[in-house]
Structure formats: structure tokens, C-alpha cells
Amino acid sequence: MADIKYEIKETVGTLSENNKGWSKELNLISWNDREPKYDIRDWAPEHEKMGKGVTLSTEELKKLRDLLNQMEL
Numbered sequence: 749m750a751d752i753k754y755e756i757k758e759t760v761g762t763l764s765e766n767n768k769g770w771s772k773e774l775n776l777i778s779w780n781d782r783e784p785k786y787d788i789r790d791w792a793p794e795h796e797k798m799g800k801g802v803t804l805s806t807e808e809l810k811k812l813r814d815l816l817n818q819m820e821l
Contacts, residue, residue, distance in 0.1 A: 752779065754778065754779050754780075756775050756795065757776045757777065757778055758775065759775050760774040766790075770791060770793070771790070772789070773788070773791055774787070774788050777803075779803070785803045788801050789802070
């Protein structure tokens, strides 16, 4: 499997952290030198390892925001 190159352009915020120090974060990331996208995933403390996540375009993130705003939480 080929190495995946990534660069965290902006850390938007941390959603949660587990007892092993991993945190679920929303970041703006450039994957393999492509246009940055918003990304939600678990990260090890120094961002040396990552878990599975979901990557969203700006339009998808706006749609998610709108859907969340419609929910009664």
C-alpha cells in the first residue's frame, strides 16, 4: 500500500479525547498535495497515527451544519 501524504492546514477543533490520549478532531487537511478538505477522524497525540475518518468538501460541511441545526438535541 502506498504511503499517504497529508498536511494539516488548520486545526478547527477537538470533539473528544479518549483515555489513551487519542483525540477526535475537525481539521482542514491536504491529502497527497490536493486541495484541502475538512476532515473528522481520531488522531494519536502527536498526529503520528490516525484512525478512519470522513473527509468533507466545504459544501458538504455546510450541508452537515444545516442538517445538525435542524435537529433537536
